[in-house]
Amino acid sequence: MSTPFGLDLGNDNSVLAVARNRGIDIVVNEVSNRSTPSVVGFGPKNRYLGETGKTKQTSNIKNTVTNLKRIVGLNYDDEDFEQESKFFTSKLVKLDDGKIGAQVRFAGEQQTYSAVQLTGMFIDKVKHTVIDETKANLTDVCVAVPAWYSEEQRYAMADAVRVAGLNPVRIVNDITAAGVSYGVFKTDLPEGEEKPRIVALVDIGHSSYTCSIMAFKKGELKVLGTAYDKHFGGRDFDRAITEHFADEFKGKYKIDIRENPKAYNRILTAAEKLKKVLSANTAAPFSVESVMNDVDVSSQMTREELEELVKPLLERVTDPVTRALAQANISAEEVDYVELIGGTTRIPTLKQSISDAFGKPLSTTLNQDEAIAKGAAFICAIHSPTLRVRPFKFEDIHPLSVSYSWDKQVEDEDHLEVFPVNSSFPSTKMITLHRTGDFSMEAKYTDKDQLPKDVPVEIARWDISGVQLAEGQESIPVKLKLRCDPSGLHIIEEAYTLEDIIVKEEIPLPDDAPEDAEPEFKEVTKTVKKDTLTITPHTFALNASSLNELIEKENELTAQDKLVFETEDRKNALEEYIYTLRGKLEEEYAPFASEQEKTKLTGMLSKAEEWLYDDGYDSIKAKYIAKYEELASIGNVIRGRYLAKEEEKKQALRAKQEASQMADLAAKLAAQRKAEAEAKEETADAEGDVDLD
Template structure:
């Protein structure tokens, strides 16, 4: 049975949550952290993902990829590309129509697309979760930014499949948090008139506002807005730029000239930002940042607010846009729920309070709310789990129209899913067709879209249309679907034919004994299903299978490298342990010949390990270990047998002492009883 889980894949750190133990649990990673760095790095032999990538980031900066969430579904000619390249520490190039990272891996230059990188990280998350829950992991509800287009959602779905996961739902991040609120705060919600709640999420790179109507068991997203270039990393960058300028004057160094130096300044800036969330001033120092120069300074909370003032001045824009989309005013809002790590910045909280004119609420966990909500959504799709019933609908951020060949109709398109419309949603259209035709879905209002968005969504070839003899066209129905994950599809297509059917006549004056009256009417009924061939923005089944195989190969290779390193470390540890004990604990349990032979083998094994065996195979490390253990374990066995004899002798001694003590007590009790009996006789 698959354990359903939800993932908040953040730009800086990710949170995993699972539905189990009659609730939602946040999963800890291999070092017991509740969040995992969103990093993928490449070494000489293997990959480093998550915590291991973070540990080697500074020393392997050019081969450590971050901001994967931001480059997913991006192209190098997209207007956002220069911004993302500014934050990247690895060269970003074009590959297969996507942005890819160019890294040195396994001794050669290689390029991995953002979808592949995303899949690598998801595969690691899958392994962490499986180990923690001790179960099968396949179903995932993945939380993505509300501004993700069809292309980015498709790429996220593809990444899940490459990692061997089934994306049962691609859900907007703030919607996931709102679902969690609606489910776990159900007792505080009304049953009739819904509360109007503004959910504000400011994370590492994105700022989102969603206005929701929430009542017990039901949620509707009324409107959403965002600023996708507003988040914690922008604050970090502002702090780092301030100190970079200061150090040019103070220490005569320019950290922009050294990528590692600037990376360390950015990391220190992030720590300082967190300290200033609780303190009015904070020190700033980095040892040997570059050219063996140690730097130090300090920053006050007021100075930080001054440096980020351009960001704070934009804070009201998404709020006003979301309220407008929802058709509400600030006065209509009952509660403002705030999540996201960046919202801990005091100046940001103060400005948000001013924008809404009301106190903020922090009843949700700022870091884990999205993951918890996503886990519940995944559990809703599980056939084996029973969860509290909860209905929720999201809203379209962009208008989508469907286009078709102009055959009989005067028009060749229709606006089917307008922005602000709720989904999941299904619309049925009827077309008169003279033969096979094509349908294409596009975004049709460029002013709503993020700059540079590809308007193409999907194309379908509808085949099998047959026109009856003597007729010019045939009526065809298309069932158009905006599915729960936000994908636009054609769910069903079929032709219709006109048939005469008997229909009951509704006669309100008829008596009980009257015979029912029928009339013949002409109706269009389903005639034949049509074949739908999809051409979407997904990578395609064949390419997907190839990428899945490649990821599986890399995972196997990583495991082999890790196992080989473990065997190497075990051999090294055994050499030093045995050498230390042979002259001490094991000394009297080995003959002179055995000591001499074992010492020689230990010397040869050590020389081999640090020479030709330094880069050897797992099998050879195991063979060397077993060669030493064949003698070492015999001697160790004698030592353990002697120790067991000592323990047995000690236990026997203790038992004898206890038995002797018991006999003495019995004898004393008898003597005491006899003495008492004699006293009674004398008294008589």
């Protein structure tokens, strides 16, 4: 049975959650952190994923890729890329398909990986983190993505999940997942005919800001409006602080950290820590050792200085709130609660700006870092065929209108707006077309002017085949089931032809008809399903061969990482054995080895040590094992003698203790018998005394 897995794929850190033990648990990683850095790094032999990648980021900055979710499904020529590129330290290149890839040095060679591959690598890493921590079987996952993701980006994320060997049961908007977390675990929501609770969820994470207006009832959630600023987040505050100190240090220490990527990254990391300290304190020192050119830098900043520094950012807080309220068609006064999530919402001045935008106090009843992952895990559990979860219905909202068009074969309309803007999804629409043969359909955004620049208008295309006309028939009706699925992807779920058949229907007898009256029938024309048609989709998803190629490549890299880890582990085991055995040979093992054995083994240990730090420094796993077993073949014999003697000592000590215990017990019994005998004598003497008076 697969354990439902929810992944909040964050820009800076990701949170993992599973549904088990009748609840939702956050999964800690290999260093017991409740979040994992969303980092993929490349080294001389293996990849550095998650925590390891973050640890090595400064020293391996050009070969470390971050901000993964910002480039998945994004075109290199997209207007967003110009803003995104400044946050990357690795080299980003344009791939043959126009998408973004990262060029890195891996295993001594220059390699280029697509954003889908890189994201798949990270998801594969966290998949194994969950498996190792929970000992569970994983096949399904629900991934939370930004609400502003286009259809192309959602397909790309689903492909990345498949590269990692998982089934994406749902690609859900992160703000909606947080809303599910709120609705499922709140016990005081209105029921029945009561007015729904209106909650504004504000999520400001590392890279983006989303505001969503939601209506809650017990077991039910409906998204009323969602707006966002996809270039507003914690990283913008970090960069503002870093740029401030870059100017200061240029004059104060005569160094320009902008010219040195490693130095800039070190100040950026320290700026993030300073921002967090100033969230709880009014002032904080700032110092970094040996930033560049062996120069140590130090300064300080007050909360007031930070607030002045980020004023241009704070001016952008109101816009998403205003647009979300307008889309929901409600006023700020009608909002019952404003719930904050996302790490950046801890900044006091930002919280005040949000509070001012709504004109009411803020609430933080949700876990700001974990609410999205928990909601995603619950959604994955809903899709599980083996788990029973409490009923919870939720609907998201279409941010843009989507229309379907088709080949014009007869004199009728050739397009139709199927999913209007602000309508709810998942949803299904049935349409009937009159066709003269096989045809194609296309889904596209209705209003091109509403789209961001460079986002394609076309969403998907389908070839419908198998249409057969009867003799003399000019056209045939075709029924199509159009669907916006739970992941927000537009599909054609079913297509079939219709035919009219004549059936006989019994005419009801009048009330005064005799009991033996014969039933009467009439002929009625009914439309029924005739032939199921073949649907061939052409979407943004990778084709089967390309996807299988990426899956195989990821499996190879995972096996390579595993081999490198195991090789290093065997090398460390050999090194530890050499030093441990040498020390014990001089001490506790000394009495149990002959001089000849000591001389031989000492020589072998020295040779093994020399080999380990010379020719064997970068050897293969089998050679480390062979060297270990060669030393152990003699060392274990001596160790066996030592253990045998120790066992003798233990047995002798145990026998001595048992003899002592038996002696003590015998003495105790003897003393007890003596006491009983004396007591009997005293009783007998007392009975023998006679009074002669």
